[in-house]
Amino acid sequence: MNSEGNEWAVTRRQIVGNAASIGIAVAMYGVSFGALGTTTGLTIPQTMALSLLMFTGASQFTLVSTLASGGTALTAVVASWLMGTRNAAYSMRMTPILKTSGPGRLVAVQLTIDESTAMGLAQDETAFEGRSSRLAFWATGLSVYLLWNLATFIGAVSVSAIGDPKSFGLDAAIAAGLFALVWPQIKSRIDLSVAFGGALIALALTPMVPPGVPVLAAAIVSVVVGWVTSRRLS
């Protein structure tokens, strides 16, 4: 084997190993999602359908917890869409790197999430004619897809055996799970003020509007702060 072939073999092994470990880490969230899905009133097939078809964790958690807090189906759906907007930015970034078309594009699009995009972009785009970026995206996307769905199933099935979810503190577990999702995203003082602003608006509106609406209203904070801060920078 020539030296470039050797180098590629080493890189390939590294990427596949990383993709597998990310999949395993994500499976922990998957078990929690499966558990929350079935305790908040979804059936096992509905919970599985979210992991198989929606396949973007934050949107799935959002949909399920909005329904759990008494929100209508419509507010839950809209909230999950708002949460999924960042995936549009991800696939825009990944498409020219992946060079997909036809059915390959349709599959790549579904696998475009936080983890696969981060791994794909972490590679040097010019290395091995872009092969390492593509492999990192596909290996991570497939590994997460497989393990996320397997984990959802395990979580959903194991919890549907439990009685009253409240006595097991599962309502508190939802809050903590969502908190653990947002925690690493808060990196600046602006992020922190958006977090507090969103929380305060939601609580202030809770007694006045139907469940689910306060969370949608909180999105206004992101729009206003995003608009104002980007103006100020330019």
Add this chain to the structure above:
Amino acid sequence: MWFAVLAGAAGCYALKYVGSVIPSHILEQRTVKKIVLLLPISLLSALVAVQTFADSQNLVLDARVPALAAATVALRFRSPFILVVLIAAVTAGTLRYFGLAV
């Protein structure tokens, strides 16, 4: 429920697909980029607040509050996701079991 599941999934797929076909300058625009980045933060924080303090349309203080406090400590110590969730569940479950909180 199936409506929410399928409509939610269809919309999320559409968003992923749209990103692969729209001209890049739209999402590259600074304001749009910033808003897209901040959306999950306000939505998730609002969900945390509602999941902790709301009972339908009432604001209440119950076992979820100390549970979230315990989760916060776990997060500060960089605990893995599953541990944070378990700590919150065990805290709330224990307080309720001993009748210390509803």
